[in-house]
Amino acid sequence: MIEPRILKGFRDFHPEQAIARQYVISKIRNTFESFGFDPIETPAIEYLETFQGNIGEDEKLFYKFEDYGGREVALRYDQTVPTCRFVAQYQGTLTMPWKRYQIQNVWRADKPQKGRYREFTQCDLDIFGLETAAADAEAIATCLAFYDSMGFKDYTVKISDRALYAGIDYPVIAAIDKLDKIGVQGVVEEIVSKGYAKKEAERIINKIFNLKPNDTIKQIFSYLHAMGFPKETYVFDNTMARSFSYSTGPIWEVNIAKYTVGSVLGGERYDKLVGRFSKKDIPGTGYGLGFDRTVEAAVQFGLVPAVKTVAQVLMTIFEPSMLADSLALAQELRKTGLNVDTYTDPEAKLKKQLGYGDKKGIPLAIILGPEEKKAGITVIKNLRTGTQESIPATKAAERLKQLLAG
Amino acid sequence: MIEPRILKGFRDFHPEQAIARQYVISKIRNTFESFGFDPIETPAIEYLETFQGNIGEDEKLFYKFEDYGGREVALRYDQTVPTCRFVAQYQGTLTMPWKRYQIQNVWRADKPQKGRYREFTQCDLDIFGLETAAADAEAIATCLAFYDSMGFKDYTVKISDRALYAGIDYPVIAAIDKLDKIGVQGVVEEIVSKGYAKKEAERIINKIFNLKPNDTIKQIFSYLHAMGFPKETYVFDNTMARSFSYSTGPIWEVNIAKYTVGSVLGGERYDKLVGRFSKKDIPGTGYGLGFDRTVEAAVQFGLVPAVKTVAQVLMTIFEPSMLADSLALAQELRKTGLNVDTYTDPEAKLKKQLGYGDKKGIPLAIILGPEEKKAGITVIKNLRTGTQESIPATKAAERLKQLLAG
Numbered sequence: 001m002i003e004p005r006i007l008k009g010f011r012d013f014h015p016e017q018a019i020a021r022q023y024v025i026s027k028i029r030n031t032f033e034s035f036g037f038d039p040i041e042t043p044a045i046e047y048l049e050t051f052q053g054n055i056g057e058d059e060k061l062f063y064k065f066e067d068y069g070g071r072e073v074a075l076r077y078d079q080t081v082p083t084c085r086f087v088a089q090y091q092g093t094l095t096m097p098w099k100r101y102q103i104q105n106v107w108r109a110d111k112p113q114k115g116r117y118r119e120f121t122q123c124d125l126d127i128f129g130l131e132t133a134a135a136d137a138e139a140i141a142t143c144l145a146f147y148d149s150m151g152f153k154d155y156t157v158k159i160s161d162r163a164l165y166a167g168i169d170y171p172v173i174a175a176i177d178k179l180d181k182i183g184v185q186g187v188v189e190e191i192v193s194k195g196y197a198k199k200e201a202e203r204i205i206n207k208i209f210n211l212k213p214n215d216t217i218k219q220i221f222s223y224l225h226a227m228g229f230p231k232e233t234y235v236f237d238n239t240m241a242r243s244f245s246y247s248t249g250p251i252w253e254v255n256i257a258k259y260t261v262g263s264v265l266g267g268e269r270y271d272k273l274v275g276r277f278s279k280k281d282i283p284g285t286g287y288g289l290g291f292d293r294t295v296e297a298a299v300q301f302g303l304v305p306a307v308k309t310v311a312q313v314l315m316t317i318f319e320p321s322m323l324a325d326s327l328a329l330a331q332e333l334r335k336t337g338l339n340v341d342t343y344t345d346p347e348a349k350l351k352k353q354l355g356y357g358d359k360k361g362i363p364l365a366i367i368l369g370p371e372e373k374k375a376g377i378t379v380i381k382n383l384r385t386g387t388q389e390s391i392p393a394t395k396a397a398e399r400l401k402q403l404l405a406g
Numbered sequence: 407m408i409e410p411r412i413l414k415g416f417r418d419f420h421p422e423q424a425i426a427r428q429y430v431i432s433k434i435r436n437t438f439e440s441f442g443f444d445p446i447e448t449p450a451i452e453y454l455e456t457f458q459g460n461i462g463e464d465e466k467l468f469y470k471f472e473d474y475g476g477r478e479v480a481l482r483y484d485q486t487v488p489t490c491r492f493v494a495q496y497q498g499t500l501t502m503p504w505k506r507y508q509i510q511n512v513w514r515a516d517k518p519q520k521g522r523y524r525e526f527t528q529c530d531l532d533i534f535g536l537e538t539a540a541a542d543a544e545a546i547a548t549c550l551a552f553y554d555s556m557g558f559k560d561y562t563v564k565i566s567d568r569a570l571y572a573g574i575d576y577p578v579i580a581a582i583d584k585l586d587k588i589g590v591q592g593v594v595e596e597i598v599s600k601g602y603a604k605k606e607a608e609r610i611i612n613k614i615f616n617l618k619p620n621d622t623i624k625q626i627f628s629y630l631h632a633m634g635f636p637k638e639t640y641v642f643d644n645t646m647a648r649s650f651s652y653s654t655g656p657i658w659e660v661n662i663a664k665y666t667v668g669s670v671l672g673g674e675r676y677d678k679l680v681g682r683f684s685k686k687d688i689p690g691t692g693y694g695l696g697f698d699r700t701v702e703a704a705v706q707f708g709l710v711p712a713v714k715t716v717a718q719v720l721m722t723i724f725e726p727s728m729l730a731d732s733l734a735l736a737q738e739l740r741k742t743g744l745n746v747d748t749y750t751d752p753e754a755k756l757k758k759q760l761g762y763g764d765k766k767g768i769p770l771a772i773i774l775g776p777e778e779k780k781a782g783i784t785v786i787k788n789l790r791t792g793t794q795e796s797i798p799a800t801k802a803a804e805r806l807k808q809l810l811a812g
Contacts, residue, residue: 002455004495004683007479010451012492014499015444015506022435022445029428034740036717036747036768038421039428043525044450044481044511045416045469049408063451065471068515073413075450086418089410095766097750100421105450109474119449127750134729134750145740226730227737277410311442323540324632331633334440334551341442344503344533344540360501362442 009110009118020304021121024150024295025103028123031146032101035138037125040100042082048072050085053276061108075107079124079288080246080273087128087284088277096129096282103291115261115293126286128274133216136250136269136285137223143254143265143287144229150294151303154257155264158237159220162247162268164211172196172204177241211238216250246270252287259297265289308361311341312404314383316353318369320346326368329378329393333366336397358383364403366396415516415524426710427527430556430701431509434529437552438507441544443531446506448488454478456491459682467514481513485530485694486652486679493534493690494683502535502688509697521667521699532692534680539622542656542675542691543629549660549671549693550635556700557709560663561670564643565626568653568674570617578602578610583647617644622656652676658693665703671695714767717747718810720789722759724775726752732774735784735799739772742803764789770809772802 006012013021029039048064051074063075076082079102087094102124110116125142127135140157147155165173175190182190184205191201213221213236224234242251249269256264267287275281298304315330317323323346330340341362343353350367357365367379367388378396380403381388391399412418419427435445454470457480469481482488485508493500508530516522531548533541546563553561571579581596588596590611597607619627619642630640648657655675662670673693681687704710721736723729729752736746747768749759756773763771773785773794784802786809787794797805 001685002459002491002683004456004491005453006449006491006495007451007453007473007477008475010449011447012449012495013445013447014496015446018445018447021447033716033745034743036715036720036745038715038717039419039424040421041417041419041424041427043412043416043418044513045413045525047411047413050410053408063473067413067469071413085408085410085412089412089418090420095762097762099747107450119451130751132751132753134752138748138750223729223733226733228734275407277408279407309442309444310439311444314442323629327629327632328634337440339439339442341505342544344544345536345538346540347538356501356503 009112011117016308019307019310020299021295023304024298027149028146031142031149032125035142037099037101040102041104042086044076045073046082048074051077051081061110063107063109077108078106079104079122083126084273085277087274087282091278098128101125115296117292121291123289123291124286126284128282128284131271131283133219134223137220139267139286140220140252141224141227144233147254150298152256155254157234157252157254158240159217159234159250159252160237160240161214161216161250163249164214165241168204173241176208179239208238220250242266242268246273248272256297259300261293264293264297310339311360311362312339312364313400314357314362314365315340315342316350316365316367317343317346318350318367322368322370325373329368333397338397338400364400415518417523422714425713425716426705427701429710430704433555434552437548437555438531441548443505443507446508447510448492450482451479452488454480457483457487467516469513469515483514484512485510485528489532490679491683493680493688497684504534507531521702523698527697529695529697530692532690534688534690537677537689539625540629543626545673545692546626546658547630547633550639553660556704558662561660563640563658563660564646565623565640565656565658566643566646567620567622567656569655570620571647574610579647582614585645614644626656648672648674652679654678662703665706667699670699670703716745717766717768718745718770719806720763720768720771721746721748722756722771722773723749723752724756724773728774731779735774739803744803744806770806
């Protein structure tokens with residue numbers, strides 16, 4: 001016997017969780033598409049060189065191996081890099097500005113901890129081909145529209161601009177990005193550990209604390225205002241730096257006040273990344289939405305439907321002689337849009353079937369015995385309360401929908 | 407510069423393709439959920455031993471490697487085996503009979519050819535905990551319901567039963583399964599190559615040609631009939647064997663008459679597979695829907711919407727002074743459910759914006775100049791025909807929806 005187990009940092013999703021995830025994905029797709037962004041998909045496995053040299057200090061987290069053809073390959077580490085590869089590869093055929101979204105899993109051999117897994121879902125949205133603040137603003141607008149559509153409260157997009165940190169080396173920026181986690185002293189120590197004098201480290205941090213929004217950030221704010229997003233949902237944050245080495249302009253993160261694991265979304269402008277794969281630089285701006293954290297937060301605040309099953313109605317088989325009639329009625333109800341489960345053992349006692357429906361979390365059951373058939377009726381039983389009612393068979397679908405809506 | 411390219415056997419999906427795939431996935435989800443099946447997800451990477459010893463001769467196709475912790479791991483090869491691992495692992499908490507579906511990618515280091523890729527999407531549906539023909543019939547019913555809901559014509563589910571081949575060794579069954587591809591002589595030769603005398607090989611094949619439906623198959627047929635599926639959509643096929651070593655009962659495949667790449671779905675009962683991970687055997691029945699082939703067939707027969715973009719309306723920026731009004735109108739329209747794109751460069755000329763919308767495939771554009779604003783109207787332009795009309799701003803959403811529906 002093989003022990004049934006999964007690898008650390010990986011997860012099985014049970015129906016209740018998978019239903020919640022699917023619900024959030026639908027909301028994300030709806031928002032992204034409402035702004036005219038189109039879906040694409042890229043492979044889970046790519047040439048290792050595609051990912052190398054883009055990410056900064058995190059390349060040790062690649063899942064990489066040699067394939068049967070002796071090629072060095074890696075699992076998708078993020079979606080920004082493959083998309084830049086995509087833009088470079090097909091640039092002649094893409095309509096610019098090119099707006100796409102991508103919802104796929106990525107893999108990182110990171111140390112597992114709360115809210116951090118080795119396999120997780122990313123939802124990326126990006127605009128290629130424009131260097132305008134309007135493009136940055138639109139990308140940010142889709143973040144705000146999504147968190148609003150989910151019903152989140154007290155979420156904020158913190159916005160800054162890499163241009164403000166001009167003249168500061170990347171390792172120092174990476175240290176500053178940890179301010180929330182390690183505090184001012186921690187950042188100073190980390191900068192010192194990179195070979196800077198303590199005084200210099202403090203000078204840099206002081207400079208950053210005194211940064212003010214530049215024109216680009218002001219323009220982004222004015223667009224967000226025009227689109228009607230509440231003022232308290234977007235702020236300038238002079239201490240936010242984003243740890244990616246490829247950021248070249250505006251940067252942003254979304255935080256939800258009472259979700260303490262960390263930011264749920266991070267984005268930036270990156271005007272030099274496509275150029276790694278192409279003679280021609282094509283500017284890009286966009287973000288990766290931390291899907292797993294967003295679902296975790298949504299569950300925490302009760303923003304996803306708490307159902308154990310998609311099934312809405314259990315069609316019981318009253319006795320084997322009623323099998324054909326019951327299967328036929330189940331099919332009829334499905335055609336009206338209802339999710340109808342049947343207990344697929346015609347020999348099972350009615351009580352056992354109803355017990356199954358109740359345990360699975362199905363709200364309603366239908367009973368169709370020979371008497372009911374003769375009278376042209378069916379019985380609807382509420383599996384939560386135990387109450388039941390008779391209804392003409394022809395009205396069953398309508399009544400079930402009423403009960404489900406109530 | 408890194409050459410932008412992908413690995414052989416892997417695919418990028420452009421918006422047009424990704425939209426078609428998404429459409430088919432929605433149809434599959436709707437069908438599966440209409441029968442009360444719940445979604446689950448399992449990891450892309452599992453312990454190698456989870457997959458070993460289940461699949462038969464194809465284990466050489468595993469994508470396997472050693473992870474950073476020195477563990478032998480493999481990418482998901484199919485979804486049946488991980489689900490059996492799942493059922494064994496959580497059996498105490500699952501409501502039996504347990505009905506689940508799973509839509510995820512799998513990886514096989516197979517020789518790429520038309521309709522066969524190294525990464526592809528599988529849509530699995532299974533019922534655990536029942537040995538009844540009713541369970542097999544319900545699984546098969548979901549196949550028929552799905553291909554019907556897509557609008558396919560001339561599809562057939564071919565049904566047989568491994569019990570009919572009792573006494574025939576697995577390597578011979580695997581050879582018989584290739585009958586469609588290599589013909590009778592090919593099958594005879596393959597059986598002979600497994601160490602059988604030619605006469606014995608011919609005797610086995612003759613026996614198979616004379617098989618008749620058993621009681622289980624007849625029962626399945628009666629259930630499908632009761633559910634109202636047309637008789638011509640399900641047939642007994644005495645030469646179909648399925649190549650998986652774990653099949654233990656009814657087996658089935660779906661073929662679409664004019665799609666010649668191969669079967670688009672394969673399923674079977676497998677009552678001994680959960681037992682590999684558990685002291686207790688739990689019977690299972692279900693199938694993997696070949697998603698990529700199904701999409702290919704759907705595109706071939708024009709059964710997916712042929713759109714280049716999800717965007718329905720281009721909100722133009724008539725001139726920079728109209729930016730705020732235009733962005734506000736775009737947001738309003740989005741809130742009515744329309745997918746509204748904007749050209750996120752307020753300096754771009756109107757002609758350029760309209761050219762973008764047309765090239766991207768957006769059907770309609772809205773123009774809002776200072777004159778229109780004063781008069782309380784907007785102009786709707788059909789980007790395909792070039793015709794345009796003025797409409798009160800308050801009626802814009804309604805009129806756009808009319809035009810899109812027409």
